[in-house]
Amino acid sequence: MKGIITEIMRFSLKDGPGIRTTVFLKGCNMACKWCHNPETLALAPQLMRYPDRCIGCGACLAVCEHGAFSENDGVAAYDPINCVSCGACADSCFSGALVMSGLEMSIEDVMAEVLQDADYYRNSGGGLTISGGEAASQPEFTTALLRAAKAAGIPTAIETNMLAEWPVYESMLPHLDLVMLDIKLSCDAAHKKWTGVGNKAILENVRRISETKPTIVRTPVIPGVNDTEDEIRNIAGIVRGLKNIVSFELLLYNPLGESKYEALGLEHLFKGAKPAAEGQAERLRAAAETAGFPVKVM
Numbered sequence: 001m002k003g004i005i006t007e008i009m010r011f012s013l014k015d016g017p018g019i020r021t022t023v024f025l026k027g028c029n030m031a032c033k034w035c036h037n038p039e040t041l042a043l044a045p046q047l048m049r050y051p052d053r054c055i056g057c058g059a060c061l062a063v064c065e066h067g068a069f070s071e072n073d074g075v076a077a078y079d080p081i082n083c084v085s086c087g088a089c090a091d092s093c094f095s096g097a098l099v100m101s102g103l104e105m106s107i108e109d110v111m112a113e114v115l116q117d118a119d120y121y122r123n124s125g126g127g128l129t130i131s132g133g134e135a136a137s138q139p140e141f142t143t144a145l146l147r148a149a150k151a152a153g154i155p156t157a158i159e160t161n162m163l164a165e166w167p168v169y170e171s172m173l174p175h176l177d178l179v180m181l182d183i184k185l186s187c188d189a190a191h192k193k194w195t196g197v198g199n200k201a202i203l204e205n206v207r208r209i210s211e212t213k214p215t216i217v218r219t220p221v222i223p224g225v226n227d228t229e230d231e232i233r234n235i236a237g238i239v240r241g242l243k244n245i246v247s248f249e250l251l252l253y254n255p256l257g258e259s260k261y262e263a264l265g266l267e268h269l270f271k272g273a274k275p276a277a278e279g280q281a282e283r284l285r286a287a288a289e290t291a292g293f294p295v296k297v298m
C-alpha cells in the first residue's frame with residue numbers, strides 16, 4: 001500500500017507531546033481560506049515553482065516532454081495547462097526552483113524514517129503524528145501506518161479536522177493514542193463560509209472521539225475570521241462540554257504559507273495578514289481559559 005506524502009518532519013515539537021516525527025499527507029476535504037499548507041489541499045502531486053531561485057540552466061526545457069516550458073528571453077516560461085505533474089523537471093532542477101509536492105511512499109518507507117528516532121520518542125514522551133492536509137484524506141494508508149507504528153511500540157497521534165465519516169475514525173481508534181482536532185468556528189454558517197463546509201457533523205464526531213481518546217482541541221486564530229474574545233469564548237463553551245481534553249490550544253495565524261500560494265499559482269486571501277499581537281493574544285488566552293482546561297497559545 002502507498003500513500004502520497006508531502007513531507008516527513010523529524011524532531012517536531014509542535015505536533016503533540018515530546019519529540020515527534022510528523023508525516024504530512026496530501027489531500028484535504030475542506031478548503032479553509034487561510035490554509036498555511038496549500039500544497040496539501042489537492043490529493044494529486046503538484047509542481048511548485050520558485051522563479052527567484054532559477055539560474056537559467058534550461059534543464060527543465062530540455063526534459064519536459066509535454067510542452068509545459070518554453071524559452072522566453074533566456075528564461076524558462078511555464079504553461080500550467082500543459083503540465084501533467086510528472087516531476088521530471090523538478091528532478092533535473094538543482095537550484096530548487098522546481099519542487100514536486102507529493103511523493104508516493106509505502107508504509108515500510110515511512111516506518112523506516114519514523115523508527116530512526118525511536119530513542120528520542122522514548123526519552124521525551126513523543127511519537128508519530130499523522131497530519132496533512134487531513135490525516136483522514138487517505139484513510140486506509142493512515143490506519144495501516146498507525147497500526148505499523150503501534151506494532152513497533154511507537155505512540156501515535158493524528159491531526160484532523162474531524163470531517164470524515166465516523167467509520168473512518170472508528171477504524172483508526174484501536175491504533176491511536178492521542179487525537180489533535182480542530183474546532184475552527186462555533187457557528188455553522190460562518191464555518192461554511194470560511195471552510196466550505198458546515199460544522200454540525202464535525203462537532204458530533206468531535207464529541208464521539210473525545211469520549212474515547214485523550215484529545216487536544218486546536219483553534220487556528222485567523223485575523224478577521226475568529227480572532228475575537230467572543231468567538232474564542234464561544235468555542236471554549238463547546239470545549240467545556242467535551243471529555244478527555246488534554247489541552248485547548250490557540251494557534252496564531254502563520255504567514256509562512258504565503259510563498260507556497262505563489263509557488264502553486266494560487267491566490268491567497270490572507271496575504272499580508274499578521275498574527276495576533278501580544279496583548280490581543282493574552283486576551284484570547286483568557287477567553288480560551290473559560291473552557292476550564294489547560295490553554296496553550298502557540
Ligand code: SF4
Nearest residue numbers: 054055057058060093
Ligand atoms: S531547471 Fe530549474 S534552474 Fe534550470 S532553468 Fe529550469 S527552473 Fe531554472
Ligand code: SF4
Nearest residue numbers: 064083084086087089
Ligand atoms: S512536471 Fe512534468 S509536465 Fe509538468 S512541467 Fe515538469 S516535466 Fe513538464
